[in-house]
Amino acid sequence: MFIALIGVDHKTLEWTQKYLQEVHGFILLQVCCDSQKEKTANDTKYFNSTATMIDYATERWQNNFVTPSLDSSSSVDFDLFLRRPFTLLVAVETTLANMMQNMQSIGHKNGHSFTINQFADFYDTTYKARRDKISQAHINIFNPYTNEQDYISLLHSVNLLDEQRLRPNWDTYFMELADLASQRSNCMKRRVGAVLTQDKRIVSTGYNGTPKGLTNCTQGGCPRCNNGVEQGFAECLCLHAEENALLEAGRTRIGDSAVLYCNTCPCLGCAIKIVQTGIKEVVYNQAYRVDDKTAQLFENATVSCFFTNFFTLIFTIYPLLTHLNLKRPTNNLMKQPPSDKSTTDDDSTQSSDEHDNPDDPDNKDDDSEATLSESEMVGEKRKRRSGSGSRSGSGRIVEEGIIYNHDIRFISFSFNPSIELVGAATKLGLTVTSDLTSSDLIIYESCQVELTQLSHPDNSVCQHWITDSAAANTTLPICLYNLNTSYDPNAFEDPALDIQPDSTSKYACWRTHPLVSPNEELVDALRVLKQDRIARDEKWNALAYTRALSMVKSFPHRIRSKDDILLSVPASDDEEDAASAASTYKHPRTPTKPVKNIGDKKIKAKIEEWLNYGRVYEAEKIRGSDMHSIYHSLYSIQGIGPKKAFELSRSGVRSVDELVDNGKITQDDATLAQHLNNSISRDEVERIANYVMGHARSLLAHPSYAICGGFRRAKPMSNDIDIIITQHGASVAQLNHFLVALTDSLQSTGFLTKLMRQVSLCVASNRRKEDHDYQSTMLGVVESSRKFGTSEGEHPQYRRLDVIVAKPASFHLEILSWTGSVMYERDLRSYVRRHKLKLNASSVYNDTTDEELDLSLVRSERHLLRVLRLPWIAPQYRNCD
DNA sequence: TGGCCTACG
DNA sequence: CGTA
DNA sequence: GCCA
Numbered sequence: 001m002f003i004a005l006i007g008v009d010h011k012t013l014e015w016t017q018k019y020l021q022e023v024h025g026f027i028l029l030q031v032c033c034d035s036q037k038e039k040t041a042n043d044t045k046y047f048n049s050t051a052t053m054i055d056y057a058t059e060r061w062q063n064n065f066v067t068p069s070l071d072s073s074s075s076v077d078f079d080l081f082l083r084r085p086f087t088l089l090v091a092v093e094t095t096l097a098n099m100m101q102n103m104q105s106i107g108h109k110n111g112h113s114f115t116i117n118q119f120a121d122f123y124d125t126t127y128k129a130r131r132d133k134i135s136q137a138h139i140n141i142f143n144p145y146t147n148e149q150d151y152i153s154l155l156h157s158v159n160l161l162d163e164q165r166l167r168p169n170w171d172t173y174f175m176e177l178a179d180l181a182s183q184r185s186n187c188m189k190r191r192v193g194a195v196l197t198q199d200k201r202i203v204s205t206g207y208n209g210t211p212k213g214l215t216n217c218t219q220g221g222c223p224r225c226n227n228g229v230e231q232g233f234a235e236c237l238c239l240h241a242e243e244n245a246l247l248e249a250g251r252t253r254i255g256d257s258a259v260l261y262c263n264t265c266p267c268l269g270c271a272i273k274i275v276q277t278g279i280k281e282v283v284y285n286q287a288y289r290v291d292d293k294t295a296q297l298f299e300n301a302t303v304s305c306f307f308t309n310f311f312t313l314i315f316t317i318y319p320l321l322t323h324l325n326l327k328r329p330t331n332n333l334m335k336q337p338p339s340d341k342s343t344t345d346d347d348s349t350q351s352s353d354e355h356d357n358p359d360d361p362d363n364k365d366d367d368s369e370a371t372l373s374e375s376e377m378v379g380e381k382r383k384r385r386s387g388s389g390s391r392s393g394s395g396r397i398v399e400e401g402i403i404y405n406h407d408i409r410f411i412s413f414s415f416n417p418s419i420e421l422v423g424a425a426t427k428l429g430l431t432v433t434s435d436l437t438s439s440d441l442i443i444y445e446s447c448q449v450e451l452t453q454l455s456h457p458d459n460s461v462c463q464h465w466i467t468d469s470a471a472a473n474t475t476l477p478i479c480l481y482n483l484n485t486s487y488d489p490n491a492f493e494d495p496a497l498d499i500q501p502d503s504t505s506k507y508a509c510w511r512t513h514p515l516v517s518p519n520e521e522l523v524d525a526l527r528v529l530k531q532d533r534i535a536r537d538e539k540w541n542a543l544a545y546t547r548a549l550s551m552v553k554s555f556p557h558r559i560r561s562k563d564d565i566l567l568s569v570p571a572s573d574d575e576e577d578a579a580s581a582a583s584t585y586k587h588p589r590t591p592t593k594p595v596k597n598i599g600d601k602k603i604k605a606k607i608e609e610w611l612n613y614g615r616v617y618e619a620e621k622i623r624g625s626d627m628h629s630i631y632h633s634l635y636s637i638q639g640i641g642p643k644k645a646f647e648l649s650r651s652g653v654r655s656v657d658e659l660v661d662n663g664k665i666t667q668d669d670a671t672l673a674q675h676l677n678n679s680i681s682r683d684e685v686e687r688i689a690n691y692v693m694g695h696a697r698s699l700l701a702h703p704s705y706a707i708c709g710g711f712r713r714a715k716p717m718s719n720d721i722d723i724i725i726t727q728h729g730a731s732v733a734q735l736n737h738f739l740v741a742l743t744d745s746l747q748s749t750g751f752l753t754k755l756m757r758q759v760s761l762c763v764a765s766n767r768r769k770e771d772h773d774y775q776s777t778m779l780g781v782v783e784s785s786r787k788f789g790t791s792e793g794e795h796p797q798y799r800r801l802d803v804i805v806a807k808p809a810s811f812h813l814e815i816l817s818w819t820g821s822v823m824y825e826r827d828l829r830s831y832v833r834r835h836k837l838k839l840n841a842s843s844v845y846n847d848t849t850d851e852e853l854d855l856s857l858v859r860s861e862r863h864l865l866r867v868l869r870l871p872w873i874a875p876q877y878r879n880c881d
Numbered sequence: 882t883g884g885c886c887t888a889c890g
Numbered sequence: 891c892g893t894a
Numbered sequence: 895g896c897c898a
Contacts, residue, residue, distance in 0.1 A: 506896095506897080533895090538895090539885090540884090540885065540895065540896085541895050541896095542895090543885060543895080543896090544885090544895035544896050544897095545895075547885090547895085547896075548895085548896085596896090596897085597895095597896065597897085598896085599895060599896050599897085600896090601895080601896090602895060602896090603895070603896085638892090638893085639892070639893090640892085641891060641892045641893080642891090642892090643891065643892085644891085644892085720894095722894090756893090757889075757890070757893090757894090777889090777894080779893085779894075802894075817887095818894085820894095822886095822894095825886070825887085826885090826886045826887090827886085828886085829886040829887065830885080830886060833886080838887090839886085839887085840886090840887055840888065841887080841888075841894095
């Protein structure tokens with residue numbers, strides 16, 4: 001792949017280029033004259049002209065290259081670049097404010113500053129020069145952030161290495177042809193196109209309009225369409241695109257595996273004809289009013305019907321959903337006037353309590369008296385109760401129950417953020433409101449959206465609902481918030497009250513760990529060493545590497561010298577400060593505390609080696625060894641852990657196939673392992689979860705749920721689907737019954753194909769004899785198919801599905817536990833243990849008395865962490881492993 | 882020199 | 891010991 | 895392997 005970057009903002013360009021080089025190993029190619037070459041001495045290749053650069057990359061097309069030099073190329077060279085089949089043109093942009101600031105900072109270095117007018121001139125000229133090129137970009141990335149880490153996470157989720165962009169798959173190919181056909185439409189109402197295929201060959205195409213020989217609809221040929229009113233369907237003279245494609249093909253040319261591609265969902269009339277002509281599959285990419293009826297008809301007639309436009313729609317709708325500097329509507333909505341004195345009194349005690357953040361966690365190491373006593377918990381509880389329903393300060397509009405009774409949906413977007421929200425929302429027929437209780441969609445500044453389903457008629461929860469509503473022009477109330485990230489609308493607590501993360505803590509649960517570290521290669525090397533230690537059965541050695549790895553991962557900047565990592569960065573809450581540290585940390589800084597979990601001997605030496613030579617010799621050696629790769633392929637099989645994988649690979653087993661041949665495992669096991677190794681797109685995770693919740697809703701009145709695991713940590717691809725379900729007010733017996741029924745229901749449709757574990761809700765507790773632990777998990781394998789958006793093609797894919805049914809009081813704790821990552825969870829428990837509490841996925845105990853703490857008044861994960869005196873780290877910053 | 886997360890099957 |  |  002050969003990526004060319006174009007854009008005006010040098011910082012965004014630089015971050016993108018660095019990301020490709022450092023995270024994905026792209027080689028930098030540049031065009032420049034000889035005099036400029038000296039300045040860098042790394043792997044960069046220089047060329048005298050764009051043409052020679054393109055030739056160079058063409059000869060080495062299997063490698064990955066990136067160049068920022070294309071926006072100064074001639075149009076001939078530019079076209080040459082685009083003509084190659086392995087090239088991708090990526091345009092990156094940022095906000096005007098960012099751009100100005102970045103220019104100012106350069107200006108300052110050179111001793112002059114810009115006026116607004118000078119900036120405008122600069123922008124106009126540079127943008128004008130690039131405009132034509134930008135318009136041809138395959139991907140436009142908009143960077144709203146001032147912070148490199150956030151931008152890198154965004155880049156990561158765009159998945160620039162996706163081969164699909166270089167060469168469309170069949171669906172995309174035919175769909176684009178259908179779109180092209182729609183351009184020939186002559187109907188006043190809507191441009192629709194269709195392509196009929198058989199065995200990947202086009203049989204016919206069609207677009208909508210009046211029949212041959214009649215005046216075109218666009219010339220007034222159809223009175224109904226020209227009337228402007230959505231009525232008189234029966235008087236319409238226009239043929240639909242689908243009809244035209246069918247008529248053009250004729251009954252005899254339609255085989256028994258024909259696929260019809262339509263750029264709009266077929267209407268009921270067309271659907272009838274589609275069924276009658278024997279078409280087996282319909283693929284469409286724009287929702288239409290009659291989707292439900294059409295879907296029903298197709299289902300009855302066993303015609304498969306797929307909606308493919310998920311990502312495109314999200315990409316178009318996304319700009320209006322995110323990242324505005326909108327203030328949280330505290331003033332008019334959240335802050336109700338104190339209605340009575342008791343409320344005010346309560347608030348004052350409350351806030352003084354909650355402002356009381358704990359000391360630096362490391363200082364507490366010396367202070368064994370510091371515990372989270374149960375009396376504190378009870379105190380918390382009492383206050384909540386006394387202030388019930390009308391606390392002021394923060395979060396009183398959304399009290400327990402209002403949203404809790406409905407489906408909670410967590411969607412993490414990290415795509416192109418917005419330029420203008422309100423205007424675009426209006427264009428799509430969406431209403432922007434500040435009334436939470438009447439809204440269906442809550443938008444957070446940090447690119448996260450939640451559907452609360454307060455008024456959606458069929459009570460289904462999925463992103464398609466937003467997009468379909470937009471396409472059907474129905475009104476969709478939106479509520480805007482400026483919170484940081486949260487999955488839970490209940491969590492409208494004041495972020496200012498949160499305990500702040502501390503990047504110097506030895507506990508992973510106190511630090512932030514982005515999806516992709518600026519030091520990803522070092523992290524990877526440490527991962528290899530960790531895996532090697534596990535394989536060698538050196539458990540504690542492996543743990544040390546895991547800890548060191550997460551420490552490096554939480555390090556906010558690119559490590560360039562040993563001073564960077566061996567002297568910790570002074571903790572700073574100030575974003576600006578943290579960002580500017582990136583440029584200043586080269587200079588000697590005041591030594592603060594040494595970085596934890598990186599000892600004086602071994603791991604420090606590895607890191608220094610990496611700094612000096614750009615690699616860790618031992619890691620390279622392990623990576624290159626046969627044992628290593630064989631071990632990994634064996635390890636990937638269910639039931640084969642580190643021990644067995646090590647033993648087998650040592651006893652001379654070379655591959656998984658060999659195990660099958662020896663009869664040690666069945667072919668089915670091997671296939672399953674292969675399937676489970678494939679990662680799952682966010683789209684598919686959501687569709688599967690939505691399907692499961694469809695079943696859940698037929699068994700429970702108002703289930704609440706959250707998708708956790710890697711998905712919640714904003715990973716672009718997941719390994720499995722983790723769904724936590726509860727129902728407000730449900731008894732343990734009801735929930736127990738529910739899980740059994742849900743399992744049956746999923747099995748009866750053939751979706752759930754294998755059950756690996758089902759735990760009853762009432763497990764005899766080993767801590768208290770006569771009472772029970774309340775938790776229930778169903779671990780299984782489901783068969784995902786194209787309708788769920790599998791990316792592996794036509795064949796069904798097995799996916800791991802974990803359904804966890806939580807008792808309402810443990811809901812947030814279960815979510816916290818099932819979100820991970822492993823290191824985060826480990827240190828979470830480690831930390832509370834040191835404070836005389838014991839924590840598992842469903843409950844918190846007093847470690848000495850074994851008494852369970854009552855969490856029934858905990859309103860959110862955020863709240864829970866505050867109760868535990870821990871900082872709330874946004875899920876996308878919990879990627880510690 | 883002892884501890885390193887916790888639970889289930 | 892394997893898995894979440 | 896690292897920490898207390």
